[in-house]
Each structure stands twice: as C-alpha cells, then as structure tokens.
Amino acid sequence: MNVADLADAVRQRRLPALARAITVVENQAPGFEEILSRLHGDVGRAYRIGVTGPPGAGKSTLVDALAGHFRARGLTVAVVAVDPTSPMSGGALLGDRVRMESVASDPGVFIRSMATRGAVGGLAMTTLEVCDLLDAFGFDRIVVETVGVGQSEMAVAATTDTALLVLVPESGDAVQVLKAGVMEVAHIYVVNKNDRPGASQVTAEVGELISIRREIGSDGSEWMPRVLETCATSGDGTGALCDAIEERGEWLTPPRRAQVVRARLIAHTRAVIDRSRQLEVWSNGAVRDALDRRINEVLQGELSTYDLARQLLDTRPLP
Amino acid sequence: MNVADLADAVRQRRLPALARAITVVENQAPGFEEILSRLHGDVGRAYRIGVTGPPGAGKSTLVDALAGHFRARGLTVAVVAVDPTSPMSGGALLGDRVRMESVASDPGVFIRSMATRGAVGGLAMTTLEVCDLLDAFGFDRIVVETVGVGQSEMAVAATTDTALLVLVPESGDAVQVLKAGVMEVAHIYVVNKNDRPGASQVTAEVGELISIRREIGSDGSEWMPRVLETCATSGDGTGALCDAIEERGEWLTPPRRAQVVRARLIAHTRAVIDRSRQLEVWSNGAVRDALDRRINEVLQGELSTYDLARQLLDTRPLP
Numbered sequence: 042m043n044v045a046d047l048a049d050a051v052r053q054r055r056l057p058a059l060a061r062a063i064t065v066v067e068n069q070a071p072g073f074e075e076i077l078s079r080l081h082g083d084v085g086r087a088y089r090i091g092v093t094g095p096p097g098a099g100k101s102t103l104v105d106a107l108a109g110h111f112r113a114r115g116l117t118v119a120v121v122a123v124d125p126t127s128p129m130s131g132g133a134l135l136g137d138r139v140r141m142e143s144v145a146s147d148p149g150v151f152i153r154s155m156a157t158r159g160a161v162g163g164l165a166m167t168t169l170e171v172c173d174l175l176d177a178f179g180f181d182r183i184v185v186e187t188v189g190v191g192q193s194e195m196a197v198a199a200t201t202d203t204a205l206l207v208l209v210p211e212s213g214d215a216v217q218v219l220k221a222g223v224m225e226v227a228h229i230y231v232v233n234k235n236d237r238p239g240a241s242q243v244t245a246e247v248g249e250l251i252s253i254r255r256e257i258g259s260d261g262s263e264w265m266p267r268v269l270e271t272c273a274t275s276g277d278g279t280g281a282l283c284d285a286i287e288e289r290g291e292w293l294t295p296p297r298r299a300q301v302v303r304a305r306l307i308a309h310t311r312a313v314i315d316r317s318r319q320l321e322v323w324s325n326g327a328v329r330d331a332l333d334r335r336i337n338e339v340l341q342g343e344l345s346t347y348d349l350a351r352q353l354l355d356t357r358p359l360p
Numbered sequence: 361m362n363v364a365d366l367a368d369a370v371r372q373r374r375l376p377a378l379a380r381a382i383t384v385v386e387n388q389a390p391g392f393e394e395i396l397s398r399l400h401g402d403v404g405r406a407y408r409i410g411v412t413g414p415p416g417a418g419k420s421t422l423v424d425a426l427a428g429h430f431r432a433r434g435l436t437v438a439v440v441a442v443d444p445t446s447p448m449s450g451g452a453l454l455g456d457r458v459r460m461e462s463v464a465s466d467p468g469v470f471i472r473s474m475a476t477r478g479a480v481g482g483l484a485m486t487t488l489e490v491c492d493l494l495d496a497f498g499f500d501r502i503v504v505e506t507v508g509v510g511q512s513e514m515a516v517a518a519t520t521d522t523a524l525l526v527l528v529p530e531s532g533d534a535v536q537v538l539k540a541g542v543m544e545v546a547h548i549y550v551v552n553k554n555d556r557p558g559a560s561q562v563t564a565e566v567g568e569l570i571s572i573r574r575e576i577g578s579d580g581s582e583w584m585p586r587v588l589e590t591c592a593t594s595g596d597g598t599g600a601l602c603d604a605i606e607e608r609g610e611w612l613t614p615p616r617r618a619q620v621v622r623a624r625l626i627a628h629t630r631a632v633i634d635r636s637r638q639l640e641v642w643s644n645g646a647v648r649d650a651l652d653r654r655i656n657e658v659l660q661g662e663l664s665t666y667d668l669a670r671q672l673l674d675t676r677p678l679p
Binding site for chain 2: 074075077078079081082085095096097098188189190191192193194209211212213214215217218220221299302303306307309310311313314315317318319322323332333336337339340342344345346347348349350351353354
C-alpha cells in the first residue's frame with residue numbers, strides 16, 4: 042500500500058492501516074512525514090490527556106478506570122503508553138498487556154505501547170505524531186501515559202491539551218520537585234492510593250503549592266489547577282477525576298484552544314525542520330563512517346570535535 | 361579581546377577570562393565554538409563528577425563537603441550548579457550564593473551557576489562545554505550538580521566521568537524509578553540525611569537493586585556501583601564518599617578512560633553538527649518571521665506543518 046492509500050485507509054477508520062501507519066511513524070520509515078502531512082486536515086478533533094508520574098503510582102490502573110468512564114459516556118479512547126527503556130536493561134517496561142484488562146476487549150478502546158528511544162527528534166515529537174494519527178482516525182479521547190518525574194517526562198505530557206500528574210503518599214521527591222518549580226506544571230494533580238497513610242497530607246501540600254497558579258485563556262478566563270484524590274483499584278474518585286478532565290476540555294473551547302494549538306504547531310514545525318536536517322546528515326552512511334573512523338584524531342588531540350564537525354559537514358556529498 | 365586571546369588567557373589561568381569565556385559559551389555568542397576548539401588540546405586532565413538527585417536532598421551541602429575534602433587533599437575544584445528554571449516562575453533556583461559558604465572564599469574553588477534553558481543543543485551539551493573550559497583552565501576536579509529525578513537530569517550527569525545519585529529516606533519515587541530502570545544508571549549512590557528514619561531501609565533497597573549491575577572496562581576489569589550513607593550537615597560519611605569517588609577515578613586509568621572519552625567525543629561531534637545546522641536555520645530572522653506569520657495557514661488547515669517546514673527550508677536564503 043502506498044503512502045496516499047495508507048493515509049486514506051486511516052481516514053476510513055481501518056484498524057490495520059492505523060497500526061501500520063503508527064509503525065511507519067515510530068520507525069521514521071520512508072514516507073512517514075507524507076502520511077502525517079496528508080492527514081493534517083483530519084487532525085484536531087480529539088481531546089488529548091497526558092498522564093505522568095513515578096513508576097508504581099498506579100497510572101495504568103487509573104488510565105484503565107478513566108477509559109471505562111469515557112466509554113460509559115459513549116466516547117472512544119486511544120491509549121498511548123510511552124515506554125522508556127533503560128539503556129542498561131534495553132527492556133520494555135510497559136510491553137506486557139496484562140494492564141488495561143477491563144477495557145482491552147472493547148473495540149472502542151485502542152491501546153498502543155511505544156518504545157522510541159533514539160528516534161531522531163525525540164520522544165515527545167514522535168508521541169505527538171502518533172497522537173495525530175489517532176486523532177485523524179477519529180478517537181474522541183487520547184490518553185498519553187509516561188513514566189517518571191522529570192523534565193523529559195513532563196515534556197511529553199505537555200504536548201497534550203490537559204496534563205495530569207499522578208502522585209502517591211510516598212511521593213516525597215515529586216513534591217520536592219514541585220516545590221522547586223523544576224518541572225513544567227500540570228493542569229490536574231492526582232493523589233492516588235488515597236487509602237494509604239499520608240495521602241491527605243500530600244493532597245494538602247500540593248493544594249497549597251498550586252493555589253497560586255492559574256492559566257489565563259485568550260479571553261481572560263482562568264483555569265485553576267486542582268488536586269484530586271483517587272484509589273484507582275477500587276475506582277474511588279475516578280469518576281470525579283473524569284469530570285474534572287472533561288470540565289477542562291469544555292473550558293478549552295475554540296478561541297482558548299486555538300492559543301494552545303498554535304503554540305504546539307509552531308513548536309512542531311520548528312522540530313520538523315530540525316529533524317529533517319538531522320536525518321539529512323545522519324542517514325548518510327559515509328558521514329557516520331567518517332565520524333567513527335576519524336574520532337581517534339580527536340582523541341589524540343590532533344583536531345577538535347568542532348574541527349571534525351566542520352570537516353564532516355564540508356565533505357559530505359549531500360544534495 | 362578576540363577569540364584567540366580569550367582562549368590564551370583561559371589557558372594562562374586568568375579568572376576573568378574564564379568567567380567571560382563561560383558567558384560566551386552559555387550564550388552561544390559569536391565565536392563560542394572557536395574558543396572551545398582552540399582549547400581542545402588542553403582538555404582532558406580534569407576528573408569530572410556529576411551529582412544529581414531530587415531537590416531538598418542536600419546536594420549543595422554535600423558538594424560543599426566534597427569540595428572541602430578535595431581541597432584538603434591539595435586539589436582545586438570547580439562546581440557547576442545547573443539551574444533548571446521553571447517555565448512558570450522563570451526564576452533561578454540555585455542563583456543564591458548562600459550555598460557553599462564554607463569554601464566560597466577559597467581561591468582554589470570556583471563556583472558557577474548555569475541557567476541555559478533554551479540553549480540550542482540542550483543543557484547537557486552546554487554543561488559539557490562549560491566543563492571543557494574549566495578543564496582547560498586546569499581545575500583538578502569538576503563537580504556538576506543537577507536537580508531532579510528523571511532522564512534529562514541524568515543525561516547531564518552522564519556527560520561526566522562518575523555520576524552520583526543522591527537520595528534521602530523520603531525518596532520513594534526515586535527508588536521506584538531505579539526499580540523500573542527508567543533512568544540511566546549512576547556509579548555511586550548516596551543516601552544522605554542518614555540520621556532520619558528509614559535511611560538504612562533505602563540503603564538496603566538500593567544496594568539490592570544495584571547488586572546485579574557492573575561496568576566492564578576495556579581490559580575486562582569491573583567497576584561495581586556502590587551505595588554509601590552520608591549526613592552532609594555533620595560531615596558524617598563524606599570522607600568515605602570522597603574516597604569512593606577517587607577510587608573510581610583511579611579505576612578510570614588511561615585505557616579504560618579512553619573508552620569513556622571516545623564515546624563522549626562521538627556524541628559531542630554529532631551534537632555539534634546538529635546544533636550548527638539548527639543555528640544556521642534559526643539565526644535567520646526571515647525564517648523565524650515567516651514561521652510566525654504563516655502558522656495561521658496551518659491552524660486553518662490550508663497546509664500541514666510538514667508542508668510549511670518544507671517551504672521554509674526551500675525559500676530561506678541560506679549560504
């Protein structure tokens with residue numbers, strides 16, 4: 042199937058075409074930008090939710106519960122589980138499909154794990170592009186789940202419309218990170234496992250931290266971040282969380298949403314340009330080989346990394 | 361002062377020149393790569409130590425204590441405090457110089473905060489380049505301090521020879537992150553504030569996690585990661601930590617170190633190439649203006665981000 046047909050098949054909501062298109066985009070296989078470009082007019086209807094937090098915070102169970110609530114409201118859901126692999130283990134963390142058991146057999150729910158460490162352009166960009174495919178396909182809600190408490194992790198969540206940060210009573214580090222303002226901010230904070238000791242204390246601490254933050258829409262209206270308690274395993278509080286997510290979705294009406302989307306499109310266009318120029322260099326085997334061969338000259342102090350970089354750029358036979 | 365003179369003055373260990381060169385590199389001001397390139401032959405003698413961990417873990421106090429131990433052993437020390445600023449607050453986190461009070465008046469200690477969010481090429485790269493300046497200047501030990509528990513934070517530490525991860529008894533999230541293998545690994549783990557309850561439990565947990573990890577040198581010898589307890593405020597355990605750092609420094613003898621440095625130089629050359637091509641595009645005001653002007657066509661669905669990227673690349677009047 043050529044690129045045009047594949048894009049058409051995604052538009053016609055054929056699941057095997059969607060799966061194939063995602064693989065093409067994930068692998069940055071030939072034509073991946075062309076597929077995305079062709080689907081551009083179909084992108085923009087889905088509401089995207091980012092869920093991040095430390096491993097063990099119960100994010101998968103929470104996402105499972107949210108997917109159930111969305112389905113009960115007649116909405117289709119796609120879940121993208123971003124799977125950071127350790128350079129040490131090389132293994133897939135979320136690869137197992139034991140998770141999401143309560144919704145996995147529902148055709149209105151699509152689940153995909155992504156392990157794109159090393160993709161040119163970075164994880165946040167590839168995740169955004171996979172979400173564009175899911176959006177063009179027609180899912181009503183797209184949930185992106187990332188693992189970790191740091192800047193890279195929040196950067197992925199920040200490509201969505203609404204970012205959730207999931208904490209647990211043991212999240213001393215994450216609360217410190219919030220206090221220090223190191224991380225980009227979330228729109229909704231969740232204290233999960235609220236049946237454990239210390240939950241209400243974390244909720245109070247986070248509540249105080251976020252009380253001074255607010256987001257101003259283009260029309261002057263405000264979104265106040267909020268903190269909610271849940272117990273994903275029992276379902277306690279997950280309905281209210283779904284309500285809060287939907288409430289923010291309604292707040293993001295066209296004029297306010299355009300503001301968010303415009304910034305995202307500018308960042309994406311910049312990233313597309315940078316990535317295409319990177320691919321131009323590094324898809325050239327001669328450049329990679331020359332780098333590997335000539336690095337010893339740098340190691341021996343004969344020339345600097347900057348000299349070598351300039352020479353590689355000057356000699357490469359690029360179009 | 362021109363670029364050649366500035367590089368010479370750094371080589372001649374003039375402190376004002378060092379401070380100025382760091383500013384030029386941080387700001388990617390004209391000639392920044394040329395300064396670094398000229399100093400390439402003088403880089404490689406310093407031993408670089410990365411210190412990362414959640415805010416509030418006592419890293420600054422610990423680095424202060426380490427600097428004291430290095431000085432007592434007759435070694436000069438440079439400290440680079442990498443300062444992530446929140447996009448929300450825009451404020452500097454480590455900007456205050458209240459820290460490091462016990463060593464700040466010692467001319468054998470140089471302390472510099474860096475806030476380079478947004479630098480083309482990323483924080484890890486700019487930090488590495490600032491360390492190269494400090495190395496060329498002649499500091500014996502360079503300590504790079506970053507804040508956070510995530511992939512970006514460890515990426516900065518990974519540009520050093522020896523990476524420390526500082527935890528506290530409350531570091532439930534960080535221990536989960538370690539368990540999940542989400543983060544790049546450290547060479548030495550520190551459980552600070554060991555006078556608080558739960559310290560020995562965290563030490564035991566980390567000890568078990570790292571017991572299966574080892575690093576194999578080019579000659580087949582092994583470095584076993586280790587976990588140590590400290591109390592930075594009282595100084596308890598900091599001498600032993602300094603010993604462990606020095607022990608790894610001795611393990612990194614020339615053949616083994618060449619392996620580490622070679623990988624770092626390859627990564628750096630790649631990054632220099634990518635960055636110079638990015639700067640080529642984005643230093644062009646016409647491209648930036650056209651992007652800002654034409655993004656509305658994308659927003660209105662008239663063309664895709666990929667179409668716009670291609671058109672900007674085709675029309676830009678680049679050399």
